[in-house]
Amino acid sequence: MADVAARLTILFVCTGNVHRSPLAERLLAARLPEARVGSAGTRAQHISGMHPATRSVLEQLGGNGAEFTSRMLRPELVAEADLVLGLDREHRETAVRLWPVALRKCFTVREFLRLAHGGAAPPREAISRAAAARGSLAPVSGAADGIADPCGAPYDVLLACGQEIDGAVATLAALLQERGRAQGTEC
Template sequence: MTRVLFVCTGNVHRSALAERLLVARLAPGSAVWPESAGTGAPHRSGMERATRRVLEELGGDGAGFVSRPLTEDLVGGADLILGLAREHREAAVRISPLAMRRCFTLKEFVRLADGASADVVAEAAGRRGFVAAVPGAEDDVADPWMQPLDVLRECAREIDAAVTRLAGLLEPASARTLSGVAAGCPFDDRAE
């Protein structure tokens, strides 16, 4: 089992979407276990309404979601920690410095792990400092908090594209069963 922990601020939009979209993009019977937490999140049952709506439009399921704060136990138990922005990656490393080689932003990880063959986490960590740097904001997914629904939808599309690539990196069988999933978009803006 490979535990993947997504981290954002409130565990309301970005990390919740990443967790549940990865579940939707993995092949049935996957050995990958997505989870999420927030650096400033309280324990709260149920997914925020707009987040759930956008998630379901992309084919994900929000049932049973519970937001929770980022803890040392969560970081310590994860095989891969993916912040939705650099500040979230850094928060996980502050909680558990030994996790540094397993902490990335989501976009950073898919960029560094591209083409990895065996242990994608170790290969991605080993490529740090050996590939061209990108401007910091390119590794962040902007926070849609208190923004209009179309901003949340754009955020979800960005996350979906990254987690679809992530699914293929973590389990190549997922890439074969999901070819083209992130290419189209089922959103119908008239339903707002």
């Protein structure tokens, strides 16, 4: 296993930190237990938990929702993360406003996956390459970069959102594991 200092810290960001970012956090943590994975919300209510229906979806997808507490996105969370992944552009932009020097490590989940493809590289180098690739690919719509908020939607919409996040997280985990192996370490 990689040295603790070499592990990645990944922060997922959504609006309330009760649906999308907790799903992404817990699903990635299950796939990459060696990485430090967290989440926060741009408008989270302190000390609220994961929505019960979201926890049900998470468990259906193989994640663990135990002891989750939502938290507000703060500058120090952005500063401490190696990679900040918003569930839509608004979340990425809020993270950058809180800690402007973090621009090169803040993406939406889908944006990062689109920009980080390509040859094997250590995870931190992949993040740098993704930042450098901004502007070199054809622009996409904001909707194409985001995952829709299921807040207030019926359970089947929440489940579809969870499945969409699970697919993105599976791709992210595979990308980071592959790149960690290329470096000779894990994330």
